[in-house]
Amino acid sequence: MDVTNSGITWKKKTIRHLPCMTKPPNKTSKHTHTVTHRESKKMGEPDDFPLFETKLAKGRTLFKLYAASMAMGICLICVYRATHTPEKGKTGRYLWIGLFMAELWFTLYWLITQLVRWNPVTHQTFKEKLSHRYENMLPGVDIFVCTADPVIEPPLMVINTVLSMMAYDYPSEKLNIYVSDDGGSVLMFYALLEASRFSKHWLPFCKRYKIEPRSPSAYFAHASPINNEWSSIKNKYEEMRKRIDDTTSLGKVTEEMRKEHKGFQEWVLGSNKNDHQAIIQILIDQRDPEARDTDGKSLPGLVYMAREKRREWHHNFKAGAMNALIRVSSKISNNPIILNVDCDMYSNNSESIRDAMCFFMDEKRSEKIAFVQFPQHHDNLTRNDIYSNALMVINDVELGSLDSYGGCLYIGSGCFHRRDTLCGRIYTLDTKINWEKQNHKEITESIDVIENECKILASCNYEYNTQWGKEMGLKYGCPVEDIITGLSIKCRGWRSVHLNPKRKGFLGLSPTTLLQTLIQTKRWAEGDFQIFLSQYCPLVFGHNKIPLRLQISYCCYLLWAANCWATLYYVSVPSYCLLAHISLFPKLSSYWFLPFAYVFVGKYAYSLGEFYWLGGTVKGWWNDQRMWLYRRLTSYLFGFCDVIFKSMGFTTSGFVITSKVSEEDTLQRYNKEIMEFGATSPMFNILSTLALINVLSFVNGVKWVVMDSDINGFSELGVQMVLCGLIILINIPLYEGMFFRKDNGSMPSSVTFQSTILAVLFCALAII
Ligand SMILES: O=c1ccn([C@@H]2O[C@H](COP(=O)(O)OP(=O)(O)O[C@H]3O[C@H](CO)[C@@H](O)[C@H](O)[C@H]3O)[C@@H](O)[C@H]2O)c(=O)[nH]1
Numbered sequence: 198m199d200v201t202n203s204g205i206t207w208k209k210k211t212i213r214h215l216p217c218m219t220k221p222p223n224k225t226s227k228h229t230h231t232v233t234h235r236e237s238k239k240m241g242e243p244d245d246f247p248l249f250e251t252k253l254a255k256g257r258t259l260f261k262l263y264a265a266s267m268a269m270g271i272c273l274i275c276v277y278r279a280t281h282t283p284e285k286g287k288t289g290r291y292l293w294i295g296l297f298m299a300e301l302w303f304t305l306y307w308l309i310t311q312l313v314r315w316n317p318v319t320h321q322t323f324k325e326k327l328s329h330r331y332e333n334m335l336p337g338v339d340i341f342v343c344t345a346d347p348v349i350e351p352p353l354m355v356i357n358t359v360l361s362m363m364a365y366d367y368p369s370e371k372l373n374i375y376v377s378d379d380g381g382s383v384l385m386f387y388a389l390l391e392a393s394r395f396s397k398h399w400l401p402f403c404k405r406y407k408i409e410p411r412s413p414s415a416y417f418a419h420a421s422p423i424n425n426e427w428s429s430i431k432n433k434y435e436e437m438r439k440r441i442d443d444t445t446s447l448g449k450v451t452e453e454m455r456k457e458h459k460g461f462q463e464w465v466l467g468s469n470k471n472d473h474q475a476i477i478q479i480l481i482d483q484r485d486p487e488a489r490d491t492d493g494k495s496l497p498g499l500v501y502m503a504r505e506k507r508r509e510w511h512h513n514f515k516a517g518a519m520n521a522l523i524r525v526s527s528k529i530s531n532n533p534i535i536l537n538v539d540c541d542m543y544s545n546n547s548e549s550i551r552d553a554m555c556f557f558m559d560e561k562r563s564e565k566i567a568f569v570q571f572p573q574h575h576d577n578l579t580r581n582d583i584y585s586n587a588l589m590v591i592n593d594v595e596l597g598s599l600d601s602y603g604g605c606l607y608i609g610s611g612c613f614h615r616r617d618t619l620c621g622r623i624y625t626l627d628t629k630i631n632w633e634k635q636n637h638k639e640i641t642e643s644i645d646v647i648e649n650e651c652k653i654l655a656s657c658n659y660e661y662n663t664q665w666g667k668e669m670g671l672k673y674g675c676p677v678e679d680i681i682t683g684l685s686i687k688c689r690g691w692r693s694v695h696l697n698p699k700r701k702g703f704l705g706l707s708p709t710t711l712l713q714t715l716i717q718t719k720r721w722a723e724g725d726f727q728i729f730l731s732q733y734c735p736l737v738f739g740h741n742k743i744p745l746r747l748q749i750s751y752c753c754y755l756l757w758a759a760n761c762w763a764t765l766y767y768v769s770v771p772s773y774c775l776l777a778h779i780s781l782f783p784k785l786s787s788y789w790f791l792p793f794a795y796v797f798v799g800k801y802a803y804s805l806g807e808f809y810w811l812g813g814t815v816k817g818w819w820n821d822q823r824m825w826l827y828r829r830l831t832s833y834l835f836g837f838c839d840v841i842f843k844s845m846g847f848t849t850s851g852f853v854i855t856s857k858v859s860e861e862d863t864l865q866r867y868n869k870e871i872m873e874f875g876a877t878s879p880m881f882n883i884l885s886t887l888a889l890i891n892v893l894s895f896v897n898g899v900k901w902v903v904m905d906s907d908i909n910g911f912s913e914l915g916v917q918m919v920l921c922g923l924i925i926l927i928n929i930p931l932y933e934g935m936f937f938r939k940d941n942g943s944m945p946s947s948v949t950f951q952s953t954i955l956a957v958l959f960c961a962l963a964i965i
């Protein structure tokens with residue numbers, strides 16, 4: 198039975214999910230245009246002036262010339278490698294061939310990275326035009342905030358995000374905020390109840406003074422007093438903060454508080470994160486005449502949801518939470534646009550919804566657009582971004598290029614979706630939404646009835662034998678549910694937009710230690726590589742569905758993990774050969790040295806230029822280089838191995854949630870940009886061992902040149918010496934952590950000890 202007009206035939210059992218599907222477009226959709234024409238004519242502007250404009254990035258010709266010259270250099274290197282391979286039986290033949298293969302891999306990957314830099318586009322929106330034409334017709338938006346653990350994602354942080362979402366510059370009656378709490382925590386519920394009360398003061402204040410950002414904590418951190426109202430709001434916020442802090446440190450809500458809301462009864466039997474019934478509480482019911490702010494205006498709806506958890510049912514992490522939210526919201530508000538944010542990503546720009554609407558409501562170019570993704574920015578980065586979490590080049594260049602090929606990635610937080618496309622709708626020529634018909638869902642049942650119905654939608658067995666997690670909603674079984682879901686949306690014929698306005702749309706928290714950063718990247722690399730090896734590999738799955746350029750661009754990320762081998766080879770084998778006096782590169786005096794020098798200098802000069810141009814510092818660039826090296830040597834390696842083990846059935850994938858809190862002294866070191874080790878991890882063993890191997894071989898090389906004055910030998914092994922020297926330079930913070938620091942963030946002595954032994958053994962092997 199075809200229920201969507203979109204060609205997907207749902208199994209009978211899935212028909213009950215219908216509420217979340219947008220109605221098939223109405224035959225009278227032309228009416229929208231008529232209204233537009235009339236209204237816009239009245240305003241005296243051209244009828245079809247678009248709501249957004251797309252521009253190509255500047256300086257592309259220069260970039261293309263650069264890329265061509267690099268390609269020539271790379272070709273020459275390949276010629277050298279192919280013509281100078283040591284003959285059979287000669288020492289180092291296989292090591293040489295290995296190095297050539299590593300270089301071939303880098304070449305392939307370099308080509309892909311050039312493609313994702315080829316043609317970046319940027320968009321500009323015209324929000325005044327949007328409100329001239331459509332102010333009364335703006336569609337409703339359901340906002341999903343996901344949280345999963347009240348300890349590492351403190352409720353106070355979550356409600357700051359929620360308050361910033363409630364305070365969007367958008368008609369409040371068209372906003373509904375849904376908080377999914379996978380921690381099933383009464384503390385979170387309590388904090389949300391506090392937020393619902395505080396919002397009555399906060400929203401009118403934000404709107405009256407047009408303040409930014411609208412997360413109270415972020416706003417008060419930098420704002421100075423305006424007037425008495427300001428001070429009174431600040432006091433209210435501080436009092437609320439104190440109450441929440443006290444309750445959080447107490448670890449439970451008092452009997453007094455319990456009396457304040459019926460919802461607390463859900464926790465009378467205590468709480469267990471992994472085993473509890475579904476909890477749905479509508480904290481602000483938009484139909485309630487009492488639900489007004491202090492100016493008498495209506496408030497956005499606010500709903501708390503903890504989906505049912507049972508040990509015998511896999512909960513599918515964030516994807517599971519999102520799908521439960523899609524269903525629950527379809528029962529309560531069923532708005533056609535869904536915004537999803539992580540619990541730390543507060544809104545930094547109150548106009549972001551309007552920005553996104555410019556794409557969804559544009560008369561000519563909107564119909565294919567399934568989602569609008571904002572980049573993920575962070576507001577806890579230090580000046581030189583020691584763990585390179587800004588991912589500046591990806592956010593500011595690469596995603597824009599993917600956009601020009603048919604759509605940027607869906608990267609989780611900060612993404613506006615059309616509800617129907619998220620639910621599995623296939624693009625057809627009649628998928629344009631008639632916004633006029635998209636009125637708010639009218640419900641008549643009482644709150645209790647709705648809550649009970651929603652509990653069924655959020656129960657464990659609801660999805661059993663349905664298309665949820667497969668063809669509907671976010672896909673299951675992959676640690677990067679966002680990437681795989683975004684890809685399949687595009688393969689259903691849709692496109693997407695990457696929007697990066699000057700005033701950043703969302704700001705979140707990035708990890709503040711090296712290990713957390715590496716573990717986060719490992720989850721991404723693992724998930725991405727899993728997609729590459731699965732049936733969803735864009736080169737296969739996307740064939741004839743998305744442009745080839747987009748298929749290949751996807752591989753830039755999906756092949757992150759596969760980079761580990763070539764990199765591992767490059768930082769260990771040349772140093773090994775330096776110890777063993779095996780030359781792998783041309784002599785410094787040979788002409789063949791030139792292409793190597795050109796490619797090396799060209800690549801890094803370009804990347805420094807690009808980084809600096811995007812607003813980074815030189816030291817930030819240096820940190821960025823270090824972090825890419827570390828990611829490749831650890832996160833990618835572990836991610837790669839885990840995917841292989843998983844495919845053989847040895848392990849299952851998890852989702853290590855990134856902590857959003859740090860210890861006081863860790864935070865101090867982070868702010869001073871001192872690299873944090875302070876824990877044992879095999880990742881650190883790998884990094885330290887490699888760093889020590891390079892020191893040993895460099896020292897050996899220097900001894901050899903100085904003591905034995907072997908200048909000819911130096912010329913032969915010069916490139917390896919330089920490579921080794923650079924690896925040492927980039928590892929300086931690691932040596933400091935191992936040998937020169939005594940604080941809690943230094944390298945645990947057991948790791949230093951084990952790595953030293955391993956490095957010495959490795960070097961002994963080379964010398965013997
Ligand atoms: O079982 C879970 C696990 C996580 N989360 C939430 O998922 C979000 C992301 O988790 P986080 O630990 O912050 O991971 P990140 O790596 O920072 O998240 C990025 O990468 C994820 C995987 O690709 C995406 O889901 C996110 O949206 C994206 O911001 C957070 O709000 C969590 O509360 C859940 O709701 N349930």
Ligand SMILES: [Mn+2]
Nearest residue numbers: 539705706855
């Ligand atoms: Mn996060």
